[in-house]
Amino acid sequence: MPATPRSPLRVAVLGCGVVGTEVVRLLTTQADDLAARVGTRLELVGIAVRDATIPRDAVVDPSLLTTDADGLVEKADVVVELMGGIEPARALLLKAIAAGASVVTANKALLAQDGPTLYAAADEAGVDLYFEAAVAGAIPIVRPVRESLAGDTVKRVLGIVNGTTNYVLDKMASEGLDLDQAVKEAQALGYAEADPTADVEGFDAAAKAAILASLAFHTRVSLDDVDRQGIAGISADDVLWASRTGYVIKLLAIAERGSSDGAAGVQVRVHPALVPSGHPLAGVRGAYNAVFVEAEAAGELMFYGRGAGGQPTASAVLGDVVSVARHRVLGGRGPVESRYAELPVLPADAARTRYQVRLDVADRPGVLAQVAAVLADHDVSIETVRQSALESSEVAHLVITTHAAPEHAQRSTIEAIERLDVVQRVVSVLRVEGS
Secondary structure, three states: OOOOOOOOEEEEEEOOOHHHHHHHHHHHHOHHHHHHHHOOOEEEEEEEOOOOOOOOOOOOOHHHEEOOHHHHHOOOOEEEEOOOOOOOHHHHHHHHHHOOOEEEEOOHHHHHHHHHHHHHHHHHHOOOEEOHHHOOOOOOOHHHHHHHOOOOOEEEEEEEOOHHHHHHHHHHHHHOOOHHHHHHHHHHOOOOOOOOHHHHOOHHHHHHHHHHHHHHHOOOOOHHHOEEOOOOOOOHHHHHHHHHOOEEEEEEEEEEEEEEOOEEEEEEEEEEEEEEOOOHHHHOOOOEEEEEEEEOOOEEEEEEEEOOOHHHHHHHHHHHHHHHHHHHHHOOOOOOOOOOOOOOEOOHHHOEEEEEEEEEEEOOOOHHHHHHHHHHHOOOOEEEEEEEEOOOOOEEEEEEEEOOEEHHHHHHHHHHHHOOOOEEEEEEEEEEOOO
């Protein structure tokens, strides 16, 4: 006898911007393939928007548009949240979960700020909460860390997780643009928002770092736990000197195991860093992302791909939709929050880092010895020194790269160097990673 047809699963989409439109396109144009993969059809029952009168892509059926998001989530089996922001997204997701719907979201800001509330609600309701698209666009990184490496011990996660800043820094390096010019070009191409603060100041990358750290180390890490520095202070001169000394500047998200005063914990930070030109991350161009994961048994793994844009993000969203839909058809659930380790989040000063410091100093004998003495006094050793004369015969430019030392020692060293009479100014201070 033929199998009894299953009832379609009702899918609601919250938000119809660039990503939302592409999700609707895939749900519509690939309906037959998705049905075969899931085991039943996915029926798009509505698209919640703020204004249903705005002209939209032809793939969006106007009859599906609604401004009643609350009513929409109550009649869905799967809710896809692509609105962004904290509210009303949080309230709508909690309402959907309470009504028994599984949830797929790309909302990294919400997950980084209040993910535990959503995890707890989904666990209590017995439904899935998936969020692959919240980190690094199309790159499958959440599922490998959360599931594939569940039997391993992750030691470090290092990566480029913001396509906009990577595009900006790449343009500064390849075309000699200053920061403002490169940002404007990114805005013209749709990589950066009209207000680029979330990208340029590192908030977007910090939210993703918090999510990855939480998954990798089975510990709750929030956005407030991330030591954050954006690229607003990076100049064309910084990029030029990076190239001269064999490096490329990248905005990195770093989460790693460490210790402070003998206590084990995790340290999470986002900042621009010098990456050796031969390192794989140095070759990540344009709006692409790449994430390194270092685990005890698996060793080093690298995930690379498009980190921004409607289609790549929609691909990740649909992957999650298929997963949660299969669970509803066949039974079972995806992974729940794992926070058994409850490791403390260590302060920024607990990290061990390398620095490259550029100084304008008096061009006379004994100056380098004075600077070196300050580093020695703070137990920071020198790896390399480069000196070049400036236009003025009385001023020299020093480029000092240090060996790894505690962050607090590096910072104290810079403060002491600034106080030296022979130092005219500290031009730039950048961390060195990936070597």
